[in-house]
Amino acid sequence: MKNKITCFLFAFVLLLTSVLCIFFPEDEFSESERRVLASFPEISGETILSGDFSKGFEEYATDRFPFRDFFRSVKTYTSEYVFQKSDNNGLILQNGHLTRLDYPLVTDMQDLAANKFSYLYEKFIKGKTDKIYLSIVPDKNYYMDTLKYDYEKLVGKMREGMPYARYIDLFPTLSLSDYYTTDSHWKQECITDAAQTIASEMNVKIDAKYTVNTYPEPFYGVYSGQSLIKVPPDTIKYLTNDILNGCKVLDYNSGMAKPSFMYHMEKAKGKDMYELFLGGNSPLITIENPAAKEVRELVIFRDSFASSLTPLLVPGYSKITLVDIRYIMSDFVGGFVNFEDADVLFLYSTSLLNASTAFK
């Protein structure tokens, strides 16, 4: 009897799953993974003989498996609670914080980044200003008890590669609670000290009072979808005041200057709520502050961490230009940015400096 039950159950499950796979594949876009899933491959004599069809079909069948997120979460929970793995696909859950293992240190990446920055310095900045700063944002692993590389070495490599820049140390001003629990980024409401540290080093006053606003929807950060472990969502808070409200923000994402916002409510409704800050990634953004007490410009070469920090530096400048050389060719930067007597800040996270192949 047991054997018959085993056979029928096995056959039933196999057939049912098979029918589900064929007739009810998952949607093409995975919200949790923030990526397009594989499509059914092209069938032709050539693709079959070359093996491309079978490879494509395997990707399709695995990617578009029905209830994909549910199965992925079953795997995550098994890995976390049955096998007690410290990380699942590199994702770590520790004391309510999700993070991604970033290891080991790839020193070539810092060389690559420092060379790129030095190229920008030599080509566009040298001789126009000597107020050049480097600041590095530690990823939150630095404050967690996990496998981590030698952060001092990373900082040392960058400082060594950029002797023309004065280093501003943010490591002591931050702590784990300054980061979202489900995302890699820092919280704007917690980094006023970091902004103050940068401002003091650059000798600019940014004293200002802010109103703390809360975005009404819960924030499920990038790790939340990747991990699928149920961690309470974060809340996005953003700081405003009259100075920020009066600024003129232009975004050059489409190649032309288009009016934009300090806090982009429409973008926040998209796939990544962190895009609320300055509308997310863009090759070039300018912020003009008509309330500035003096004419003083700041150019920030940056990654996404700067999106939430920059508004806090606005009170000290009449104009801030944000340049992201992951989205604009370095050679074109001079055509858009005025470096004459400007403060220049290279503000990058350790995550990017350890994987800096994206610079153009």
Next chain:
Amino acid sequence: MLFSSIPFLYYFLPLVLILYFISPRKLRNSVLLLSSLVFYAWGEPKYVFLMAISILVGYVLGLLIEKYNQNKKLSRLFLILSIVFSLGSLAYFKYADFFIENFNAATGLAIPLLHVALPIGISFYTFQLLSYTIDVYRGEVKAQKNIINLAAYISMFPQLIAGPIVRYSDVEKSLSTRRESFDMAAEGIRLFILGLGKKILLANQLGELCEIFKASTDKSVAFFWLYAIAFSLHIYFDFSGYSDMARGLGKIFGFDFMENFNYPYISKSVTEFWRRWHISLGTWFRDYVYIPLGGNRVKPLRHILNILIVWMLTGFWHGAEWTFIAWGLFFAVLLALEKFFIGDFLKKSRIISRFYTLIAVLLSFVVFNAANLNEGFSYIGGMFGSGDFPLVSNEFFYYFKSFLPILAIAILGATPLPKKLVLSLEKKPFTKRISDIFEPLVLLILLFIMTAYLVDGSFNPFLYFRF
């Protein structure tokens, strides 16, 4: 196509099972053959023709060997032709570049390499064909008159790409007169799911640890040992898991393939280890190489030579690299030592013998998995403190903690204890009743979890594909 993949589990297998069981009995071998060809062509569309030609040649030569069995010369000629063809194709597709490289290195010439892709499973099906024609020549089996039956045997997808190396004599009757049953199928399902579990839940994760070690820039003595243990367990669960899946699928279709692994890591000697590890390969070399060379019924020096030849070939069968030859010869030396010197001592001891065997096997697998001999020896050196590596490192601590439960489960699973526990439970009526009720459920839960791992993961390579 891998057994441990979504396309196999939820597209290919259900379709084949339906076609197989709705077909009349006389067509079932044809269904098996066709599905096996599709299975093979899925990964190797081009080489399906090579396999078809090999089968055709084996079929014709098998018939000719039998037809002229009264004329020994002619019969032997056909056997030699069969051996030359089988070993020739193996030599060309698997070993040509190895020979050219070494010839170039020895002579200083620069003969260009052929860069021929290795057809999947060629080592397995070639050995099956060889055993078939040799057995026909020896008169141990009758030549198969029906080419579909022979082709179904050689290409049968459950054992096509990773064994076990099924002898024709073992399935000769089943090919024409087998009876599928619920009992066999249920046993097959159990074997298949447990094999899949070995592969996905243990082997793949241990393989991940091995990859992490290889990429590590923070190696330490302890990490080298962790790697050696992890790889030894990885290869065991990978290969034995695949063999279990093959045997399980075979049973569903009414075949009874031989057991390929029998808890090798509890062996008290290397000799015993090889009676428990990849049994179908060991017995193949014993029956078709070692015994024809004279086996142990010769003078001691010749006996040692026989051991060296067989184990060098066993190593070489695994791949066209010096690491595999060194691996085989390492075992040859240990086997010879055991036969002539320490065998009796090992039989008497319980702990030292097991410790010695485990260390020997661990070291052998470090060389086995090395990219080259230098890497293999440097890893072994690292295990014993050479190379200025620290005793422990941060990475070691992190990954040891992370993989400790999996390692513990794997070590326990490599012993017969879990099986003994289940068998003892089944002896008592009450616990047997509970096990009868829950077993199908447990199997389903396992399948469910493994599906989750497949959906989530991309780390699913199968080691024995390259053999």
